[in-house]
Structure formats: structure tokens, C-alpha cells
Amino acid sequence: MPAPELTPPQSSLPEAASHFGAHVLSDAVSRARDIKAAIGGPPGALLPPAPPVGSAPAPVPPDVSPAEAPAMSSGLERILRGPSGLGTAGLRLVRREEEPPASSELSVDAAEGRPVPGLYYHPIAEPDPVRVGEVSRRIKAWALDEVALYPEEWEDQFDGFSVGRYMVGCHPDAPTIEHLMLATRLMVAENAVDDCYCEDHGGSPVGLGERLLLAHTALDPLYTTQEYQPQWSKSLHADAPRRAYRSAMEYFVRAAGPSQADRLRHDMARLHMGYLAEAAWAQTDHVPEVWEYLAMRQFNNFRPCPTITDTVGGYELPADLHARADMQKVIALAGNATTIVNDLYSYTKELDTPGQHLNLPVVIAEREGLSDRDAYLKSVEVHNNLMHDFETEAAALAVACPVPNVQRFLRGVAAWVDGNHHWHRSNTYRYSLPDFW
Template identity: 65%
Template sequence: MPDPGPSPQRPGPTAAPARFGAPSLADALAPVTGTAEAAAVGGRVLPTRPVRPFGTAPVPEAAAPAPAHEPAPAGPAHSAAALERILRGPAGLGTVSLHWARTEEPPAAPEPAAPAASRPIPGLYHHPVAEPDPVRVEELGRRIKAWAVDEVRAFPPEWEDQFDGFSVSRYMVACHPDAPTLDHLMLAARLMVAENVVDDAYCEDGATSPDVGGRLLLAHTALDPVHTTGEYQPAWEESLSSDAARRSYRSAMEYFTGAATPAQADRFRHDMARLHLGYLAEAAWDATEYVPEVWEYLAMRQFNNFRPCPTITDTVGGYELPAELHALPAMQRVIALAGNATTLSNDLYSYMKELKSPGKHLNLPVVIAEKEGLSDKEAYLKAVEVHNDLMHAFEAESAALAAACPDPRAARFLKGVAAWVDGNHYWHASNTYRYTLPDFW
């Protein structure tokens, strides 16, 4: 495929949202209304930065009348009702009254969409969500495919059916129900596609090679730029166009840094370094045919997991969780548990798909079966229990943190992460193009 040439220079990020004090959790959960410029949170105005693809004009959309909202919960900041609302999260885009902000509505009321075929794993702990907004899904699908095909040439023509079957637009709309605009959703969609291009091209189904470490490191420089001398800088810049993985990373990150604050961008880079470290561990085990102990596998999966996706929930939502709140050990534990639980959900839904892939593909049921001497069915059902234990821990730790830190930005972020966890399960359970279940029930 021909090189696309260097990307245009992108403007730097706009000013970070203003910081506020810490009103009560009840204030944080109060009903809100949105405009294109701001979202009211507990009687305060939280600016949201306008975000749109570089070089394009915003798409005009008709504003919908403000819906009626449920009253703010009464009682102390750490009341059970308030905490339950945080953990429950919004139940899809059809339930506007649960949203923190709503700055973009469909131009017309669409016909009710038929529910996607869904087959949740029996016994897997999860929360159902409403069907994603079909208007957003359709338009986001058009935009993300245009980016992937025309802008970065992320995949060869023979992969088009796989790209369509991935249903990235339905995935992102389900996971980010509070995204103010389609442009915010595109931030997440580009990064999701780019991460999957890297995984497919460098790591999956026989793509792993002895030089995978070097390839991943050079791809990572598309996210975390090299600072070198004038003599060698041009060669590095030219390398960013050398394959689909680097083209995708570079472009997705340029859009992201144009919308995120410096702290949000640095947070994402850190989590992507974690992801790549996990890729390297899995590649090393594959190369040496090493089957890890169950605890070792779970340690690897804490790095090779979905964590970079929910960690950007505030950027996609149009606000910022301040660095000092994100860095709290309790917040880091919540984010880690969310990433671990959702990744094991992926292990379980992709189990049959991976059995058909070349070689021995490590996932939690396979490792449990081999290391603990269980049958395939017994190991799979035990893996379901491990996932459920992590989900319960995630919800308990979220509730404890919400009670201990009654800052509306922390509450909003926790709610966004919970919504991402639920949307991620919805996508796996309903993506029958990619996933089938074993006959264990």
C-alpha cells in the first residue's frame, strides 16, 4: 500500500476545564441539562471543549427539547441510593434523564431499532443496557470506516468484512452513553480501531515474530513521540507512515491530543505502555510454549487488557478527572478491576473463536484446565466465577470510593467507567458475527 505521507500539523489542546470544589455526592448526581458549550453539574457549569476532526466543519444537528429529569436524591452524600445510581450507570442513550450531559441529539426520532441478537454467558454477572442510539451508531459507523479506509488505510481490502463485523460504532456508542457529540465518540472509535490493528498485525494468529518487541516499541513512538537530534528526526517521522499500525496510532493520537488535556494524554500513553508490556509477555510465552500458572496469567492480563479504553472515559465525555483524583490508589484499583473483569469477559466470549486459531491460544479457561487438572467445562465455569469475583470487587470498591470522595468529577468518572464495563459486555454478548458460546449448559 502506498504511504499516506506525513499528517498535517494539528493544533494544540485547548484550555483545560475549570476546576471546582467538592460539593456533596447528592449535588454531583443532581439532574442536569446540556448545551453545546457547557454541562451543569450540581448547579455548577462544567465547560466541555468543542471537538471535531481536524480540517472539517461541525455537522449541524437539531437540538432536542430538554427532557424531564428525576429529582436529586435526598439524604447524606454517601446514601445507598446515590451510590446505587453511580454503579448502575446510564441504561443507554434512550434514558436521557440519567445522563451527566447531553449536548447532541439525533436530528429526528428514529424508528425503534430491533434489539441486537444477544446471548449472554449463563451465570456471567453483568448489567443489561438499552440498545445504542441507532442514529449515532449509523453515523459513527460511516465516519470511522471513512477514517480507517481513506485516511489511514488501516486494513487491506480483504479485511473489510471483518471490520464491518467488528461493529465498532455500536461498541463505542454503548460504552460511552454520555459522549456529548459524535466527534467525542470518534476519539474513542479511532483509538479502538488502532489498538486492534496493532494487535492483529503484530500479535494475533501467527503474526507474532521474534522482532515483535522492536515493532511494538516503534509503534509506541506514534503515541509517545521521539525527541532526538535534527539529523535523525526525519527518519523517525518518515517511519510513522511505514505500516498500518503506525499510521493508525499516529492519526488516532493526533486527534486525541487535540481534544484531551496534557494530563489526559499522558495518562493514556502510560496505559498504552502497560498494554504493550502485556503483549510482550504473552508473545514471550507463546514463543517458548510456556503455559503460566493461573496467577501469572491473571498478572499478565492486568497489563494486556482493556484498561486504556475506560481510562479515556472523561475525555470522551467532554470533561476531565483531575490528575490528583485519577492518581488516588483507590481510583487506580477501581480502574484496574474494571480492566481485569472486562478482559476476562473477552476471554470467555472469545473462547470458541480462539480454539479455532492456529496453535495454542492462552486464555483463562485454557490455563485453568491445564494447571488445575480440570475438564474444559469445569475450567470454563470456574473462569466465569473468577470474572464474577472481580466484578463484585469492582462495584464494592467503586461504592467505597464514591462515599469517601464526594467530588462530582470523581462520581461522574466512576459512573462512566461502570457504563463502559456494561457496554463492553453488551457488545460481546450481541456480536454474534465474532463470538459463539461453548455447549457447556
């Protein structure tokens, strides 16, 4: 299948200016040095002047539905708005009176799932059903016909995962369905590795290192002698996770630039290292300290998903900008916050599995001597702190590096964070909340 055509990069700053008015960005310019001082960095270069009042909004890709268009600007709006915790008023890029109501003030249809009470999050519009339907159709055909991912008896679980709805919600700026499929195949492949190697469907901590290493060669190819190369190539079809990794990565590298592909390989290696740490604790029945668990979760987390937001969006964040320490911190915080969302929404599901399944509430209860309820509520607090830190650092980076692709990438990461929460909250097939309120 040919690689999708990549659209040229577009600046999100004109879009922001048309949405908020020129005075908003002008205000951001005037406070840029104050923000740099607040975060401890040296004064940065002067920002460009704000676009004139009345600038035309950035064009919307032709196959984006009207319902998606507001979501495309919501991420950068939130980044420019800045964090909302105590002591963060000086880091805001939008005046307080221009902010939308807090999430707690927004009603939620009970049929779509209840949000964790007290959780800091940003609601999104329901993902475009036309796109969801097409992505769902294509990903199931890929899973069945191209990689033979699962046996017939797992079909309900595959459908219940609702991966099409997940990825459409997380990537509102994807210009085409095929761009969405890049993320969707990788998401399904990563979950196949997690289920079949680590957890639900025959997974085990015993021998996990060998399985992960061999699967990783489907992402990061082995270069060996002619005698042994055919054996390795054959091994890539040996089981469902390797078949899925190989195929998903082949599609991805056709669309991605070399640095984007290498970036993904790096973050997948991080993910696999996190799997191994958790497996080591499982083999010794060890409950780590809370900080140790959070360190593991910085690796065993969703980071590979938002890190490809530019490829899925049809543009490229250059390697030197992606590698900036402040950008890496933003991506890490986004991954950490979204992973704690998973811990919170999957808490009751994991309690029903055999043995002890580590998640943040379980670790806090064990290590800090709290009740299950208090440990869960403290985990909500940990998530909220991570979210505020993510937004603080993203707002500061948006000011420190006013490059159009940086602005767009930050918007994409923020959209992924919001879409991830929406999927967890609304996926009542998989998740339900504990009765702690």
C-alpha cells in the first residue's frame, strides 16, 4: 500500500490568534520574559509579533468533519491558556475570564461512562462517527487478514476495545484515514504484545525478556550474516505480537521520516524496559516504593503514542526540536499523566484478575498504609499534579520556542492526553469505577 501523502506543516499561531484575538498573543509576547524567569531559564529570543486582528483561521483538512474542527484547536488553546493550579497565574497566556468552565461544571451523559470524581481533565467532542466507523473496519480487516492477530473467541474483546474511537479521538488533526491507521495499527500491536507476552492472554513474567527482545527486532531490524538472516526473517511471523509489530512498523516507516521512525523505536525500547521492571517485581512478589513505581510507569506508559503525533498529523517535528530537554519533559509528563488515568479507570478490572496487579492505588495503599479508598483518592491527586505540571511546562515551551511545528506538536500532544481520557471514561465495556464516593 502506498504511503499517504504528507501535508505541508502549518502554523497554529494564526489559528490561535483568530480564535482568541490578537490581544491574547500580544499579551503572551509582553510576558514572555517574565515566564522564562518564572521557570528558571535564561531570557529567550523575542517572540514574533502577533498576527493582525482578523487573520483568517488555519485551513482545516478537507475530510475533517465540522464536529472535529473545534477539537483541532482545543489543544493549543489549552496550552496557551496554561495551568490552573495554585501559584500558576503568572504562566497563563489567556486571561482568566476567557477560560471555559471547569470540567466539573460540564454535564456528562451517564451512558457514556462517569469520570473519576475530582479528576482534572478536559472534555472533548465525541469523535467523528464516520471516521470511527472506517478506522474500525480497516483495523479489523488488518488484524484478521494481514496479521492473523487473534482467534475467533477473542473477537468480542477486540471489538470492545473500540480502538477506532480511541485513535480518532486522540488524533483530531490527522489529515486522512490512512494517517489515523498509522497510529491504530501500532496501538493494536502494542496491546497484543502486552496481552500475549505480559498479561491477559497467556502472558507471564518468566522469559519475558527474551520475548520482548525478539519482538523488538520487528521494529528495529536485525542486521546479521546471510546464513542467519532468513531464520530471523521467518521468526517475525512466529506469533501474533511479532506479526503485528512487523506489519505496523512497515506501514509507519513508509509515511514517517527517518528521525520519526528512530524516535518511535527509542520509545518502544523504553516501553519494553518498563515491562521488564514490572515483570521482575512480579517474579519476586515485590511491591515497590511509590516513587519506584512511578519511575517504572515513566517507561511502561503511553509515551510512544503521543510521540508520533506529528507523523499522524502529516508533518514532522525536526529531530533537534523533539530532542530538546524541555520537549522531552513535556512528552514524559503527558505519558505519565495518561498512564495514571489508565491505573484509575482499570483499577476494578485489575482487582478481578488473579494475583496482585500493581497499579498506583495498590502501591500507595501498601507502602503508605492507607485504606483502598484513600489510596485511590491520593492517586487522583498524583494524576492532577502531573497534569498541572504538563500544562505548565507545555505553556512555557510554547513561549520559549515559538516555532510553528513546535506549537502544532504541543497541540497534538495535548489532544492525545484529552482523547486518552475520553476513551477511558467512555469505554464502559472495559472499565467501571470503584464505589468510593
